[in-house]
Amino acid sequence: MNGQAGAEAQGAGCGRMARMFYRQIAAEDLAVRALLAEMRGWLATLGIGEERCGAIEIGLAEALNNVVEHAYANAPGEIAVDMRLAADGLRVILCDRGAPLPRQRLPAAAAPPTPRRRAALPEGGFGWHLIRSVARDVDYARAGDRNCLTLVFDIMPGATWSP
Amino acid sequence: MKLEVSDHDGLRIVTVPEARIDAAAALRFKEAMRAATAEGPDHVVLDLAQVRFVDSSGLGAIVAAMKALGAGRRLDLAALTPDVAKVFRLTRMDTVFVIHEDAEAPLRRATG
Incomplete structure (x- = not known):
């Protein structure tokens, strides 16, 4: 029995270096919070540094929050989270059965403006x-x-790090 | 959400004793901030030393709390942990708030 194959088949938590993490969670804020905590623990077992873990948690939190708030509009639903360590970085696939993105495409990347007027x-x-x-x-x-x-x-430390 | 409030010579320090201001906590944080800053000194510092993670909901709630203070009052931030600092930097909100190393820094400046 190949130990690593077993760990891969079963996801994180059962092998020292499980390179795959799969969960199906309820589309709810607290389920997202729990998933992120578990995911962060898994990343740490892979030896990924704190800065990268933080960046990944931010990206995943925003993507999952979008599904809860917009795709399902806070109605019940499920989200499948598939994460795997690949040669080109950490690949995460989130799937849900909620409403599509507007125009079925990704929105623009622009940051909201930061006007001087507080209001x-x-x-x-x-x-x-x-x-x-x-x-x-x-x-x-x-x-x-x-x-x-x-x-x-990216999981190489320093790639997008700006202190 | 329970916030800790202490007043020092014209400065109110509001401490968040939780690890996350995220989508699950943002509304409760906003309500607690409204109660914690409804009266008191014009200068408020939000002490985030215990907060490990803020998402865009939490960020929006912090901005809302600052706007709710009204004219003549100000909200500064203090003690941003690394992931929290990253969210403020990536959204350029670090240019909107005065950010202190720690919550007592404005007091040292005033007396020193």
Whole structure:
């Protein structure tokens, strides 16, 4: 029996170096929070540094929040989270059966403006900008009634690090 | 969400004793901030030393709390941990807030 193959088949938590992590979670804020904590623990077992772990958690948090708030509009639903360590980085695929993105494509990456007038400051609209800032590649596909969002993160420390 | 409030010579320090201001916590944070800053000194510092993670919902709630203070009052931030600092930097909100090393820094400046 090949130990590593077993770990891969079963996901994180059962092998020292499971290179794959798969979960199906409820589309709820607290389930997202729990998933992120578990994911961060898994990344740490892979030896990925704190800065990269933080960047990945930010990107994943925003993508999952979007599914909860917009795709499912806070109605019940499920999100499949598939993460694997690949040669080109950490690949994450999130799939759900909620509403498609507007025009079935990714929104622009622009950050909301930061006007000097306090009353005009934005209180939202940061999500996609954050995702695109921390992920190297972002891809979206609508297939039937499913949304699939693929995020690829660099895992070499320093790649996007700006102190 | 329970926030800790302490006043020092014209400065109110509001401390968040939780690890996350995320989508699950943002609304409760906003309500607690409204209560914690409804009265008191005009200068408020939000101490984020214990907060490990802020997402865009939490960021929006912090901006909302700052806007809710109204004219003549200000909200500064203090003690940003690395992932929190990253979110402020990537959204350029680090240019909107005065950010202190720690919550007592404005007091040292005033007396020193």
